[in-house]
Amino acid sequence: DAGITQSPRHKVTETGTPVTLRCHQTENHRYMYWYRQDPGHGLRLIHYSYGVKDTDKGEVSDGYSVSRSKTEDFLLTLESATSSQTSVYFCAIKGAQETQYFGPGTRLLVL
Amino acid sequence: GQQLNQSPQSMFIQEGEDVSMNCTSSSIFNTWLWYKQDPGEGPVLLIALYKAGELTSNGRLTAQFGITRKDSFLNISASIPSDVGIYFCAGQNGANSKLTFGKGITLSVRP
Numbered sequence: 001d002a003g004i005t006q007s008p009r010h011k012v013t014e015t016g017t018p019v020t021l022r023c024h025q026t027e028n029h030r031y032m033y034w035y036r037q038d039p040g041h042g043l044r045l046i047h048y049s050y051g052v053k054d055t056d057k058g059e060v061s062d063g064y065s066v067s068r069s070k071t072e073d074f075l076l077t078l079e080s081a082t083s084s085q086t087s088v089y090f091c092a093i094k095g096a097q098e099t100q101y102f103g104p105g106t107r108l109l110v111l
Numbered sequence: 112g113q114q115l116n117q118s119p120q121s122m123f124i125q126e127g128e129d130v131s132m133n134c135t136s137s138s139i140f141n142t143w144l145w146y147k148q149d150p151g152e153g154p155v156l157l158i159a160l161y162k163a164g165e166l167t168s169n170g171r172l173t174a175q176f177g178i179t180r181k182d183s184f185l186n187i188s189a190s191i192p193s194d195v196g197i198y199f200c201a202g203q204n205g206a207n208s209k210l211t212f213g214k215g216i217t218l219s220v221r222p
Contacts, residue, residue, distance in 0.1 A: 031208055033209075040214070041214065042199065042212050042213060042214035042215055043154070043199070043212040044212075045209060045210075048208075048209065050208070058209070090153050090154070094208055097142070097159065097161065098141075098142045098144075098159075098203045098208060098210075099144060099156055099159050100144075100156075100201075100210055101156060102146075102153035102154045102155070103153055104152060104153050105151075105152070105153050
C-alpha cells in the first residue's frame with residue numbers, strides 16, 4: 001500500500017461540464033502521474049508532476065489540465081468533459097528505482 | 112513512439128499449469144516492471160528488473176530481463192484461481208521517470 005487515495009471513485013457527469021479528480025498521497029513522493037485506461041489501449045500517461053508546481057504533458061494531454069499546489073495532492077481537471085473522456089483514471093507515484101505504485105482508480109462516465 | 116508488445120491478448124489455462132508471457136520492444140529499456148490488475152482495482156507491482164539477464168522471483172512468479180534489453184518474460188508456476196487478472200509489462204529507459212506500458216494479457220484459470 002503506497003498510501004494513495006483517489007476521489008471520487010465513481011462519477012457520472014454531462015458533456016460540457018468541468019470535472020476535477022483528486023489524487024492524494026501520504027508518503028511525500030516527489031513524482032506523481034495521471035493515467036487513463038481504456039480497452040485496447042492499456043495505460044496512457046496524461047500528465048505528470050515532478051514537484052510542487054512542476055508538471056509536464058504525457059502522450060494524451062489534450063483536454064486535460066493538472067495542478068500541484070502541495071506535495072500530497074495532484075489534481076486532474078477536465079475543463080469541458082466530452083464523451084471520449086469516459087474512462088478509468090489512475091493516479092500513480094514514483095517509488096524507488098523507477099517503480100510506480102497506483103491508486104485504486106476513478107471511473108468516469110461522461111454522458 | 113515506443114511500444115511494448117504483449118500477445119496474445121488473452122490466455123486460458125488449467126489450474127495447476129505453468130504459464131509464460133513475454134513482452135517485446137524495438138527499443139532498449141533499462142528497467143522492466145511487471146504488474147497485475149484485478150477487476151475494478153489499480154495495477155499492483157509484482158516484480159522489478161534492473162539488469163540484463165537478471166532473473167527474479169516472487170513466490171510462484173519468476174521474471175527475467177532479456178539479455179538484449181528489448182524483452183522481458185514472466186512465468187507463473189502452478190497456477191491457482193486467484194492468478195486470474197490482467198498482466199502488464201512496463202519499461203523505462205530515460206531520465207524522465209516515465210514508463211511505457213504494454214496493453215496487457217488477460218489470464219483466465221479454469222478450476
